[in-house]
Every structure is written in C-alpha cells, then in structure tokens.
Amino acid sequence: MSLFDDETTGTDGVEKNRLFETLDKEDEGGKNYWKFLVPIVAVVIAGIALVVYFGSRRVGDSVRPDDDLYYAVYDNFLTQQKRTPTDLSFYYCGDYYSVDATMEKKDVAPTKPEDTLTKFKATARKTDGAWQVRVAGIAPNDKFTACEE
Numbered sequence: 001m002s003l004f005d006d007e008t009t010g011t012d013g014v015e016k017n018r019l020f021e022t023l024d025k026e027d028e029g030g031k032n033y034w035k036f037l038v039p040i041v042a043v044v045i046a047g048i049a050l051v052v053y054f055g056s057r058r059v060g061d062s063v064r065p066d067d068d069l070y071y072a073v074y075d076n077f078l079t080q081q082k083r084t085p086t087d088l089s090f091y092y093c094g095d096y097y098s099v100d101a102t103m104e105k106k107d108v109a110p111t112k113p114e115d116t117l118t119k120f121k122a123t124a125r126k127t128d129g130a131w132q133v134r135v136a137g138i139a140p141n142d143k144f145t146a147c148e149e
Contacts, residue, residue: 057092060147065090065097072131073099073124081120081135091146096125100144101135123149 057063065073070088077085087102099122119138124131138144 059092059094061092062146063090063092063097069097069124069126069131073101073122073133076122076133076135077101077103077120093147096123098123098146098148100146119144 069090073088073090074085077083081103083103085101086104087100089100091098091100101120101122103118103120105118117137117139119140120135121138121144122133122135124133126132
C-alpha cells in the first residue's frame with residue numbers, strides 16, 4: 001500500500017459529520033464572541049454617560065468662569081465700587097452667575113456705611129453679548145448664599 005492510494009475505508013460518513021461539527025463550532029464561536037463583547041460595550045457606554053451626567057454644571061455649583069465673565073466682574077468692582085477684589089468665587093445659577101467677592105479694606109476714612117464692608121455679592125447676567133453686573137454689600141453678620149438674588 002502506498003502513500004498516494006485512494007483507498008476508502010468506509011469512514012466517509014464520519015468525515016462528513018466532522019466537517020459539519022467544525023462548521024457548527026465556528027458559528028457558536030461567533031455567538032460567544034458577541035455574548036462576551038456586548039456586556040463590555042454596555043458597561044463602557046454606561047460609564048461614559050455617568051461621567052457626563054455628574055461632570056456637567058448644576059445650579060449652585062462652584063465653577064471657573066470664562067475670561068470675559070471674570071474680567072467683567074473684576075472691572076465692575078474696580079470702576080464702580082472703586083475697590084480691588086482679592087478673592088472672587090463664581091457659582092453657576094442657570095441663566096446667570098452669582099459671585100462671592102472679598103475686597104481689601106479702604107485706606108481712607110469711611111464716608112458711607114458701604115466703605116467699611118469687605119464682603120460683596122455680585123450677580124452677572126449676559127444680555128446682548130455683554131455682561132451686566134449688579135453688586136450688593138454683605139453685612140458682617142450676614143452670610144453669602146449662592147444663587148439667591
């Protein structure tokens with residue numbers, strides 16, 4: 001018997017069955033791949049959604065303002081209040097921003113009761129492309145509350 005003889009041994013049915021078994025296993029492999037991949041993709045999408053939800057601004061959150069807002073508030077204190085702010089804290093309030101401001105003390109003798117104050121509250125609202133800033137003093141025994149006009 002040589003190596004290249006075409007002698008059949010009666011196992012043709014078994015060989016055909018093995019062929020179909022291989023095809024069935026190949027189909028199952030694709031299904032198992034999706035069973036493995038879909039939960040991972042779902043977890044990643046849920047994680048991204050949570051990060052976006054909890055990372056977004058909400059009313060009352062302390063935020064870092066845009067430069068134009070910061071300079072509008074700072075300029076208002078310099079020009080209107082004639083004071084230099086030493087600390088500005090911005091809070092997001094939906095359609096406007098609330099600002100907690102600490103000022104340096106005036107060196108001149110006070111002529112108005114507002115001259116003795118060092119804490120101020122400002123409200124900044126964007127109208128017609130410019131920031132409108134309103135400032136009010138906070139009495140020494142009062143406390144600043146964000147998003148309260």
